[in-house]
Amino acid sequence: MQRRSFLRRTITAASVIPVSRAFSLTDHEMNSSSEKTFKLNYAPHDGMFVNHAGKNLIDQIRFMHDQGFRAIEDNGLLKRPVDEQEKIGKELVKLGMTMGVFVVDSGDNWKISLTTGKQEFIDNFIRTCKQCVEAAKRVNARWVTVVPGFYERTLPIGIQTANVIEALRRGAEVFEPHNLIMVLEPLSDTPDLFLRNSDQTFQICKAINSPSCKILFDVYHMQRNEGNIINNIDKCWDEIAYFQIGDNPGRKEPTTGEINYKNIFKHVTSKGFKGIWGMEHGNANPGKEGELALIKAYREVDNF
Template identity: 65%
Template sequence: MERRKFIRNIGLSGALTGFGGVVSVKGSSLFRNQNDSIKGTTFNLNYAPHFGMFKNHAKDLEDQLQFMYDQGFRSLEDNGLMKRPKEDQKRIAHKMTKLGMAMGVFVIDGGGNWKTSLTTGKKEFREAFVNECKKAVEVARLVNAKWMTVVPGFFERKLSMGIQTANVIEALRRGAEVLEPHGLTMVLEPLSDTPELFLRHADQTYMICKAVNSPSCKILYDIYHMQKNEGHLISNMEACWSEIAYIQIGDNPGRKEPGTGEINYENIFKYIHEKGYKGILGMEHGNMHPGKDGELALIEAYRQADPLL
C-alpha cells in the first residue's frame, strides 16, 4: 500500500486503539515495534518538535528533550522561548548542549504581536521592535539560537500598500542592524490566520527581504500557511528559494502531522532534500490523535514521509 494512504487509513479507520503503548492495526503492534527498532536513528531532514508534542511520554522540559532525541530528532523549536524564565532558558540550553541538539526559531514579540503593527510607520512600534531585537540577541546567545520569527502585524487600512511596505522595510532594516553583527537572522512569516494580516504571500515576503538586503532578514516558509494562502508549494518555494532560511510544517486541513491532510509531504520533503537544505524544519502543528499512541503515530508519520537517501 502507498505510504501516504497507509498513514491516512490509520486515521480514518480509528485504528489507534491501543492503550498500553501498543497501537493495533489489523491485529499488529505496528508503531511500537517499528519505533523500538529505529529508536535513536536520526532523520534525513532536520525536523524540530516543540515542547508539549510528546507530553504523554515526558513531562519535565529536560525529559521531553531526551525523549525527542531518543526518537531521532536533533533540534527543538520553541516559539515562546523569550517569555520563559531565564532559569528555564538555561536548563533548556544545558540539556540541548549535552545532547548536541540545535535550537530552531523563537518569536520576537515586538514584531510578532499583531496589536503592534510595523505597517503604520509609528515610531513607538518601530522602537519597540528594535528593543525586542536587542533582547532577542541575549536570548539567542544563551541558547545558541540563530533564527527568530517576525510578523510585521496588521494591514493598515488608512495607508496604501506601497507606504505600508516601505514602513515595514524601514523597521526591518533597523532590526537587521541589531542582529547582523551577531550572525543572527530574523525570518519573516507570511500567515493565513486572518486576511487582516499584512504579510500573507511568499512573493511579497521575498520582495521585502530583497529590499531590506541583509543576511539577517530572510523568509520563514510555513508550508501549512502557504498551502492555505496560495498553493503551488514547490514552484513557489523554488521561486523564493534564495531567501528561504527556515521551514515549518503542518498538514492542511487541521494543521496536524504529515499524512493527515491534502499536502503531499513525501514529494515536498523529497524536493527540500534534493535542494540540499541543511536547515531546520519546525514541526509547528498539533497531534492528530491523543495520548501516547497518537504521539507514536506522529513519529511514524515522519518516518514514512522522510526522504530516502
C-alpha cells in the first residue's frame, strides 16, 4: 500500500460551533481565541484545558473542538476501560475529529526489552499490539506509538538493531491487515533509550519495509538529540507518518523556546503533509490564563 494512501487527510475548513454553556467563557477569554478551525491538524491531549473544561475528557474534547482543534492524542488510551474508549470514539465521530496516537504500552517501553531478542519481550509486545488493534477500532485511530526500550549494552549494536527489527516486523504483521501504522519515536529523555535519532529510525523502517511501520518525528526530541530539523525531516521524509510538537527548552507550547515552528510548519505543509501534529508538551503558564496563552500561541504559529 502506498504511503500517501495511509497519511493524507484533509482538514475541515468549517468554523467551530460556539462555546457551550458548560464552558462559558468571559468576553475577554472569547476575544483571546478564534472560532476558526486551525489550518493544521493540531492534537491536544487530556489535561491541557482542564481549567476551562474540567477533568472529564469528553468535556475537554468538546472544548478543544470549540477552540478550532480537530484532533486529539491520548497516550494512555489503552489503559482506559472499554466503555470509556467507546464514548471517546463516539464523541470524536460526532464532532468530526480524529484520534491521533496512543502508546503501545506493554510495560516494557522504559527498560531493557526488545533489544535483547528474548521471546518473553517479543510475546508481550505482540500481545499488546493485538490489544491496540481492538482499542483503535473503538476510537477510529490509525496510529500507535512504539518505543523499543533501552539498550542492552552487553550486546553489539548490530545485534540489538537486528533484534528490534525482528520484533517490529512481527508488530507490523499484526497492524497491516487493519491499515494501522505503528510510528517509531526516537526520544531524548535518557541516553539509555535505544531509539534516539531520526536516521537510525529511518534505517529500521527501511529494513522492516512495511506501510505499518513509520517514523513519529517529535520536533522537541529531535531538536535536543540532533538539531538540523528541516534538513533531517527532508532526509527521512519517505518514512515519516506523524509529527509531534514541543518547544525547547522547557517542552512547552510553540513561541516559548528556540524552535521556529512557523518555518517548520510552512516547510512540511509545502511538502504535502496533511496529517496530525500532536501537541506533546505542557502548558508554559498555569490556570485559565495559561490555557488561553497556549491557544494564542498556536494561532500565531498557524499564521504562516
